[in-house]
Structure formats: structure tokens, C-alpha cells
């Protein structure tokens with residue numbers, strides 16, 4: 001599932017290919033870009049920076065233009081090494097469905113030397129001016145990035161306390177205006193790791209408990225952002241009906257439950273015995 005760690009991993013892979021360089025070629029094969037003329041508008045411009053913020057990725061070009069991407073549930077980034085390379089070193093998909101696409105179905109292809117950066121299935125992929133990236137409420141309104149070098153926890157708590165206190169803590173953690181980068185997988189695993197019931201109203205979860213969730217989640221996401229392997233952190237996610245591993249270890253027996261949460265009805269896995 002593309003969450004903040006997926007996007008930071010993608011940015012980390014794209015950066016050495018493009019940052020500081022003028023791409024050899026840039027194409028938008030998808031028909032939706034028919035008259036947008038990205039290749040002409042970006043021709044000859046170097047990529048100034050490749051960065052991730054929460055679940056957003058930015059390719060910033062010289063001349064004040066930026067490609068902004070958000071993968072939602074369906075999109076993916078991929079970095080291909082066109083030269084022959086051992087499996088797993090040059091062409092691992094980033095995000096949901098990177099593996100089996102033809103480059104011709106990509107929304108964006110950016111090539112430099114032997115390497116190619118590809119974006120598949122959008123769904124948000126747009127070229128905007130730098131000033132718009134600063135003003136766009138979807139971007140300007142984001143809370144602190146959980147993967148920022150220094151996480152501003154005071155600001156996270158402030159934003160959380162300004163939000164509806166009756167909202168469940170699990171749902172509140174998904175609000176990118178409170179904290180950017182946490183998606184449904186990390187919400188589930190963070191609450192489980194900290195032993196917090198995701199169904200408690202946010203207003204009844206103490207600052208210390210919120211900080212405990214963040215302290216459990218951040219290092220796991222940092223590791224996943226470094227190597228792109230998110231699945232190994234799924235302890236209860238997707239495990240409905242199976243014994244809770246923590247209860248099992250303590251000699252108790254309890255089954256992981258699942259139920260849809262929040263406006264998005266996101267499947268929320270938890271153990272009713274050890275998450276208080």
C-alpha cells in the first residue's frame with residue numbers, strides 16, 4: 001500500500017538518477033496528457049530536487065516548475081535500469097503495481113543515461129508552478145511528515161487537539177493535516193505496537209499515548225523507507241481471525257478482529273484483548 005514510507009523510498013531511488021541533471025528524455029505516453037506539452041515545457045531543464053513529503057512526491061525542475069504526484073491506492077513509481085542487471089537490483093517496483101506494466105502504459109517516463117523513472121496509474125500527476133505548490137491546500141495544509149528528519153510532535157499534538165475529539169484515534173491518525181504519511185497499514189500497526197485501541201475517541205487518548213504510537217511507527221517506517229520492504233511490519237494487518245501474536249506470547253488466546261473505520265471505511269485490524 002503506498003504510504004509515506006513507500007513515497008520516501010521512491011524519492012530515494014529517483015533522486016540519484018535525476019537530481020542535478022537534465023533528463024535525456026521526458027515523455028507522457030498516457031493519452032490524458034495529450035495537449036499538456038510537458039516534454040516541451042520541461043525541455044532542457046535540470047531536476048533541482050526530488051523530494052517526498054508525507055504521501056506526496058515532487059520532481060522540482062529549474063525554472064520554477066514542479067511535477068507533483070500522489071499515488072492514492074493505485075499508482076506506482078518504478079526505476080528501471082535498462083542495462084542488464086541482476087534481478088532485484090535495478091527494477092524493483094515502488095508502490096502498488098509496478099511490476100507488470102509496459103513502459104508504454106506509463107503516465108510519465110523520464111530517462112537519463114541507462115536509467116528510466118516511470119510513473120504508472122497516476123492518479124494525481126500534475127505539472128505546477130512552485131508558487132502553486134506552496135499555496136495548494138492539499139500540500140500547504142499538510143501536518144508534519146512522520147518521516148521528517150526531526151518530527152515536530154508538539155505540532156502533531158496541537159493539530160490533533162484542534163480536530164474533533166470524538167473521532168476515533170485510528171481515523172484521526174489518517175488525517176494528513178494532523179500528521180502526513182501515515183496510511184491505513186501504519187495506523188493499524190502503530191496502534192497495535194503501542195497497545196492502543198484504535199476505536200477510542202481521540203479526545204480520550206492521552207498525549208503520552210499518542211506519542212507512543214508515533215514512537216512505534218516512525219522507526220518502522222524509516223526502515224521501510226530505506227529498503228522498500230513494508231510487508232514484514234504487518235503483524236496484525238490482514239490477519240483477521242488469527243491469534244493475536246502478543247496475547248499468544250503471554251499465554252492468552254485472542255483473535256485479531258477487523259472492522260471498517262471512518263468515512264473511508266478503512267479495514268481496521270486490532271486485538272480487543274491487549275489494545276486498551
Ligand SMILES: [Zn+2]
Pocket residue numbers: 244245246247248254271272273274275
Ligand atoms: Zn492481543
